[in-house]
Amino acid sequence: MSDAVLRHRALEALTTARARTVLLTTCVDDDELTTQHSPLMSPLVWDLAHIGNQEEQWLLRAVAGREAIRPEIDSVYDAFEHPRAERPSLPLLSPAESRTYASDVRGRVLDVLDRHPLHGGPLVDAGFAFGMIAQHEQQHDETMLITHQLRRGPAALDAPEPPRGSTVGLPAEVLVPEGPFTMGTSTEPWALDNERPAHHRHLPAYFIDATPVTNAAYQAFIADGGYTDERWWAPDGWDQIRRHGIGAPLFWRREGGQWLRRRFGVTEPVPEDEPVLHVSWYEADAYARWAGRRLPTEAEWEKAARHDPVSGRSRRYPWGDEDPAPDRANLGQRHLRPAPAGAYPQGASPLGVRQLIGDVWEWTSSDFLPYPGFAAFPYREYSEVFFGPEHKVLRGGSFAVDPVACRGTFRNWDLPVRRQIFSGFRTARDV
Structure with missing residues (x-):
């Protein structure tokens, strides 16, 4: 598979995932984003910034070797360091800050995707890291959909x-x-x-x-x-x-x-x-x-x-x-x-x-x-x-x-x- 085909596949996967993330985090107001609807799940705003943080860590830092944008938030959005029930008490980014951060990371990632070779090691061969991050975002989208099912109130989604x-x-x-x-x-x-x-x-x-x-x-x-x-x-x-x-x-x-x-x-x-x-x-x-x-x-x-x-x-x-x-x-x-x-x-x-x-x-x-x-x-x-x-x-x-x-x-x-x-x-x- 050529690099051009791989780049297109990765771009499509990342774009599809982000469109779904946007839908799941804009169909309710900011108060709903910061509410913990169940102790089994994170506030939606945590998932949103976590998605951006993982994308930054793997695609900007690990793949492209770029300096960290916001290294001070790494521990806040470490899923293994903080159980879901504790996450509302963390110093989370606000909904506006989370959206800006995730968007900033994505803009830089698309530049990396356009320029970085998709060969030369297991992390980048066949665009693996980009596919891994697209899968990660979609997995959190599914998690956020579970949160939507657990939340009380009128329907916010339709299909x-x-x-x-x-x-x-x-x-x-x-x-x-x-x-x-x-x-x-x-x-x-x-x-x-x-x-x-x-x-x-x-x-x-x-x-x-x-x-x-x-x-x-x-x-x-x-x-x-x-x-x-x-x-x-x-x-x-x-x-x-x-x-x-x-x-x-x-x-x-x-x-x-x-x-x-x-x-x-x-x-x-x-x-x-x-x-x-x-x-x-x-x-x-x-x-x-x-x-x-x-x-x-x-x-x-x-x-x-x-x-x-x-x-x-x-x-x-x-x-x-x-x-x-x-x-x-x-x-x-x-x-x-x-x-x-x-x-x-x-x-x-x-x-x-x-x-x-x-x-x-x-x-x-x-x-x-x-x-x-x-x-x-x-x-x-x-x-x-x-x-x-x-x-x-x-x-x-x-x-x-x-x-x-x-x-x-x-x-x-x-x-x-x-x-x-x-x-x-x-x-x-x-x-």
């Missing part, structure tokens, strides 16, 4: 409805045959360290759901006493729902004989045909046990999403190697909700599994661990410090994820108690 879906004619589950496949990647130029390196895995045959578990299916679990029967719950999960009185997905409530949910400032009936959203790993695991099934392993999820049984190779995406398009996956905040189960037939895998990319992050049964041969790059704090049984892997992205930060190899992770994230799941079973 068209996703396309319709149908499960008519779709099997409930798909058989994935026994055999080897290639997991991870060694060739995707902007893949992050935890996606690397590519390695071979051999899996026994298994069945996996053709679509994510729907709200209707999850309501059956609730109606059958799923939240009151200890048999289905991991011990820590049972303790969690008892202590906090959890009896349904986050943002759901029962009123007048029907389930309602709050979605970005709007209260509406829970749509039965959509994938269930805002459930923890414990809830997903309990549902799977109740249904006589289990959560897929991370390897099972990736094989279902990438393996082509005809050629034997692993694709970039379920549909092939082409980048995501609106007819293949619900990504990029194009819609503010998952599409109904069975949508996006053009995005199906070779075996006919639907909606593996976009709509909802899917919990897997796997702990977040390094692949064989893992090497931290360009810093340990991106992945390595999170490895271990405390975090569970999610796959596939959600409607809130931009395509630049979503691949068939992309790995997300979180604590099993997390419910505010845009998480759902599908189930599997042994043959």
Whole structure:
């Protein structure tokens, strides 16, 4: 790929991310930007300046070797130094200062992108650092969208409805045959360290759901006493729902004989045909046990999403190697909700599994661990410090994820108690 093509790709990714950041931070007033809407999340103004600070540190200082613009704020916007609950008490830049700072950094970055060679070391080869920063900004955009979902008050965002879906004619589950496949990647130029390196895995045959578990299916679990029967719950999960009185997905409530949910400032009936959203790993695991099934392993999820049984190779995406398009996956905040189960037939895998990319992050049964041969790059704090049984892997992205930060190899992770994230799941079973 030529430098001109790489520069265009990087420019497009950075521009798309910044347009989304601007939308998420201008649709509410400055008071809302500085408010902490949940102790689980930062004030939106922190995310805004943090985005600029990371861009400055990596693209202006590390890549271009330029002097720091505002070195005194580095520690304020260090995500590892200050937990989210503490960030409102920090000496944060005001909304106006944050916008000016992020804009100043971006202007200088575009100059670097125009002039700096995109080869000569792993940080710049194929424009990696620019892709890393575009992904970082989009990940914070998703985080800010979560904050918008948690905030109280009238709707501040709007988007068209996703396309319709149908499960008519779709099997409930798909058989994935026994055999080897290639997991991870060694060739995707902007893949992050935890996606690397590519390695071979051999899996026994298994069945996996053709679509994510729907709200209707999850309501059956609730109606059958799923939240009151200890048999289905991991011990820590049972303790969690008892202590906090959890009896349904986050943002759901029962009123007048029907389930309602709050979605970005709007209260509406829970749509039965959509994938269930805002459930923890414990809830997903309990549902799977109740249904006589289990959560897929991370390897099972990736094989279902990438393996082509005809050629034997692993694709970039379920549909092939082409980048995501609106007819293949619900990504990029194009819609503010998952599409109904069975949508996006053009995005199906070779075996006919639907909606593996976009709509909802899917919990897997796997702990977040390094692949064989893992090497931290360009810093340990991106992945390595999170490895271990405390975090569970999610796959596939959600409607809130931009395509630049979503691949068939992309790995997300979180604590099993997390419910505010845009998480759902599908189930599997042994043959």
